Amino acid sequence: MVGDLATAEDAVQEAFLAAVEQWPTQGAPANPRSWLIGVARHKALDAIRREARRDTKETAAQRDWAAARPAGPIGPVPDDDVLGLVFMCCHPALEVSVRVALTLRSVCGLSAAEVAAVFLVPEATMAKRLTRAKRKIRDAGIRLRVPPPDSLTERLDAVLRVVFLVFTEGHKASTGSTLVRESLCDTGVELARALLALLPDEPEVAGLVALLLLTDARRAARVDPAGNLVLLADQDRGLWNRDLIREGEHLLEGALRAGRPGPYQLHAAIAACHSTAPYAGDTDWRQIALLYAELLRHEPTPVIEANRAIAVAMVDGPAAGLAILDRLSDHPQLGHWPQLHIARADLLRRLGRADEAVDAYRAALRFELSAAERAFIRRRIVQLSPNADAGRP
């Protein structure tokens, strides 16, 4: 599904970026930390504590929510109109892929060209889809409002995906001169928090908020003062927002305790593997590879498999990761996905296959990328072939 392509982009980005500068020569990390296992171990204890407090699930969730609110640099939760607009854009009577597009356009104010870039389709195609969807909303009588409680849950999946995509697009802007579009990140987080207030007992909603907070916590460290992309492995972890990380971990643990894991909780667990590593070299790639394998059961897409390939490369070496990526290269959708070329390029570089690596980097440059990413790739090409003209693919 096209939506999955874009949603997982950032995860691949993170994994591959971490791999780029600090390839582990020492094999698996010394202190592997297992989120899921750790949570399972504490589960029984927590149940006893909960029993003792005689808290209802609802009041506990509300208290957590109230405590969590002031933690981050987050604006006010959108009012019901905005949330109603999101639910309208995500109505099940609309085609799945157009729901995300419509939200990015109507709620987040992206241009049709920007939305088209997210979905890897020509602008005219996207403009036509958006017009058709708006006409359907008008003619079919789809209303702007938050659905009543009895139908809220079934309407949720589409909304969660949209909110995730909104944030992802802000965190790693597909196009444009800045890598992070803060307004989109903030909108994504605000929407997610508003959903959590509405549905405090849905573990996937909490998982989504956790994922966004854990990712957003790295915002200040991702771009240097000159606007260049800073790789995960190179980031000054002191710049990471500890409050957001704590809040994200707290929400994730609460969500996992419900015993209903889903894609957002798993993505959040992967993000937590990065957030909890004091140094890049401490990252538990084996756990990340396992989490991606688990994620494949929920989202059996080539992009998730590509993500897993990066993690496998970190554990078992670049050749093992490349073998998985090369199996995916023929996939019609992935051919249009620059991150696949970037990831392949990096593994080829690590294997000393410089010419093939340069070819893969040049393949990535044929796509729309942010200026920071382009600069990064050009630096790489120069490093691999000092006499080459990096600007001309």
Add this chain to the structure above:
Amino acid sequence: MKYLFLLYSPGGAPKDPTSVEYAETFAAFAEAEAAMEKAGVMLDCAPLQPVSAASTVRVRDGRTMVTDGPAAEIKEQVGGYLVVECADLDEALRWAATLPSARDGWVEVRPVFSVVPPS
């Protein structure tokens, strides 16, 4: 807003009024339609004869042409319809889901076009 529900039942409606199946289908529709009557959303409803009883009319170059059967050869057939008045699509979809056809076939929900007279 007015919505037309087109009821599709791949198996077709039971024909024999003395059969249990007929009685069950009759009762299921009666129940769903009574609820819509009570809620005041029902404007009209009727089952349809099978497409074997259908005729199709076209007028081309002033000549009326009548052919036997439906206009297009499609596998699934509309077995009945309802016209309802609902506040919005969500309400219409909720009512449509109460019809037996939604369980053994499907219900196409079509907003009725409000024709504006030419000015």
